[in-house]
Amino acid sequence: MPISRLLIAVTALTIFASGAADAAAPSDPLRSPGWESIVETFFPQSEILFDDRVEVVMPTRVEDAHDVPMAVKLSAELGHVREIVVIAENNPIQQVARLYPHRPLKAIGLKIRLESTTPVRAAALTDDGVWHVGSTAAEVLTPGGCSVPDNRVADEVSDRLGEIAFKTFDRDDGSARLKFRIIHPMQTGFAVSEDGEYIPAYFLEQMRIGDGDGPVVDIESRAAMAPDPIVTIDVPELGQTIRIQARDSQGLEFETKDADEPSM
Amino acid sequence: MRAFSFLGLVTALVLTVFAAGELRAQGMGGGDPGRRGYTYGLSPEEIAPGVYVFWGAQEPMTPENGANIVNTGFIVGDESVLAIDTGPTRLYGEEMLATIAKVTDKPVRMAVVTHHHFDHAFGMSVFKKANIPTMMHFGARPLLLRDGSGVLQFMEILVGANWVSRIEVDRPTRVTNRVETFDLGNRKVVVTPFENGHTPGDLVIYDEKTKTLFAGDLAFVGRTPTIPHADIPTWLDQIDIIEAMPWDRLVPGHGPLVTDRAQLTPMADYLRYLDDYVKRAVANGETLADSLDPPPPERFRDLAEIGVEYQRALLKLFRDVERQELDTTVR
Numbered sequence A: 001m002p003i004s005r006l007l008i009a010v011t012a013l014t015i016f017a018s019g020a021a022d023a024a025a026p027s028d029p030l031r032s033p034g035w036e037s038i039v040e041t042f043f044p045q046s047e048i049l050f051d052d053r054v055e056v057v058m059p060t061r062v063e064d065a066h067d068v069p070m071a072v073k074l075s076a077e078l079g080h081v082r083e084i085v086v087i088a089e090n091n092p093i094q095q096v097a098r099l100y101p102h103r104p105l106k107a108i109g110l111k112i113r114l115e116s117t118t119p120v121r122a123a124a125l126t127d128d129g130v131w132h133v134g135s136t137a138a139e140v141l142t143p144g145g146c147s148v149p150d151n152r153v154a155d156e157v158s159d160r161l162g163e164i165a166f167k168t169f170d171r172d173d174g175s176a177r178l179k180f181r182i183i184h185p186m187q188t189g190f191a192v193s194e195d196g197e198y199i200p201a202y203f204l205e206q207m208r209i210g211d212g213d214g215p216v217v218d219i220e221s222r223a224a225m226a227p228d229p230i231v232t233i234d235v236p237e238l239g240q241t242i243r244i245q246a247r248d249s250q251g252l253e254f255e256t257k258d259a260d261e262p263s264m
Numbered sequence B: 001m002r003a004f005s006f007l008g009l010v011t012a013l014v015l016t017v018f019a020a021g022e023l024r025a026q027g028m029g030g031g032d033p034g035r036r037g038y039t040y041g042l043s044p045e046e047i048a049p050g051v052y053v054f055w056g057a058q059e060p061m062t063p064e065n066g067a068n069i070v071n072t073g074f075i076v077g078d079e080s081v082l083a084i085d086t087g088p089t090r091l092y093g094e095e096m097l098a099t100i101a102k103v104t105d106k107p108v109r110m111a112v113v114t115h116h117h118f119d120h121a122f123g124m125s126v127f128k129k130a131n132i133p134t135m136m137h138f139g140a141r142p143l144l145l146r147d148g149s150g151v152l153q154f155m156e157i158l159v160g161a162n163w164v165s166r167i168e169v170d171r172p173t174r175v176t177n178r179v180e181t182f183d184l185g186n187r188k189v190v191v192t193p194f195e196n197g198h199t200p201g202d203l204v205i206y207d208e209k210t211k212t213l214f215a216g217d218l219a220f221v222g223r224t225p226t227i228p229h230a231d232i233p234t235w236l237d238q239i240d241i242i243e244a245m246p247w248d249r250l251v252p253g254h255g256p257l258v259t260d261r262a263q264l265t266p267m268a269d270y271l272r273y274l275d276d277y278v279k280r281a282v283a284n285g286e287t288l289a290d291s292l293d294p295p296p297p298e299r300f301r302d303l304a305e306i307g308v309e310y311q312r313a314l315l316k317l318f319r320d321v322e323r324q325e326l327d328t329t330v331r
């Protein structure tokens, strides 16, 4: 058994045990035993506010734990948001993504992996140093989104690796939406293949989105994103020249080939 | 492998406590079958001479019903019996065989499994053990083997381990993609394949003598159709074909006996609605999260299980339609 994995497993057990022993965590509206450790890991010594202005929207029952769509909606009332982190609490990889917006983000759409029934959190850091947390609970009927191989993902890396597709939309509320997909297996490192070997972790770790007016958002991604991740962002405006760049955990870089607006 | 199972154990613990304490206690720790114990109390109805149906409940799968939400049946000829579907569990399959033996002493020569979904296929190992051949569409076999273990997990969460524990998901002894005719002794039964509609491989079974069609899940009546492996436009074409077949009575996979073709209209209407709604939403740039509200239109709200099944359907359709659309915009 690889040491690192044993450590992770033991840590998970410890956290679980301490969380269960101290059922306090009164501030968490979902009363999850894991919340305290989330605070220690992600928001140490920070002010936290459970806030309706950060809304997590997703299906309540999940049968395909490798590919769960979710959205985070951010109210304009929050003011300037410096950073957003999306967390699947009971995952072996808890952090799904961390986003650094260069323009106000109204909404984010992601596809994620869920290991088991879990709270899913989104936290937005405002300029006053407060993390505004929105939560929802997802019931996972087929546990193993991180630790069971996705039988739709081929063992060998696809020759489409790094292929980027995107489309922009004008939304009814006047905002602009960019939807993009990058072909990538997003292997977690926790899944065992049919021959009994761990499939090594291999995932996109950075995405940079920009247009003719400059950067839009930088995203630190993790393998808790679904294979062939699809990301949607809503911003007040998008320029004509969308540029999407990504780098994976082996250092391969991918970017959109041409800079023109796709025809709609 | 050891690390894997250890992590699995932790996961199971977290799942158990969290699900029981904070979300919804359901089915964990074995399930509660109620007064009856772990038996289904199967009792066949003879809907036409020699044609019997075990009617399933129009309910979600629960620890009380042990996932008996499906219609199965059998047809008795002068020499032998043909079973149609095998139920959701090994317990169901065993009870089905025992009950058939009380109705007739003729041997069961085959079980035709209409498609790979668990509620129809997971009793199959019982027939095989009794040396009764099992037959599926050849498009159904790979899906059964691929998805079987995941579905078992899911069933265990919903109905509890005691119902599920002895299920063996195994391949059928025969597959087909042709029209097959069986003579049960002065009784001809015709099995017809359908591809890539409700699932990659469905079979329907027609008893010529009584003009009875067992349509499997190509027909849902009064219950929301499930579409995890469906291609809706093809399925709609197949519903037209089924309507044109010369039956007097039709046994749907879920729901009551059909004697009037108009009973199939609501399911077709619902499928058409879903297909249009999702295609339009994806074209407008919506994501699933945008489209979970509003609820389905008024006219579908009486369908059994609409709440859960509508969300499942949107999840699956969004994934498919979004992928197809993005494939056309590769940079």
Ligand SMILES: [Zn+2]
Pocket: B070, B117, B119, B120, B217, B253, B254
């Ligand atoms: Zn069914």
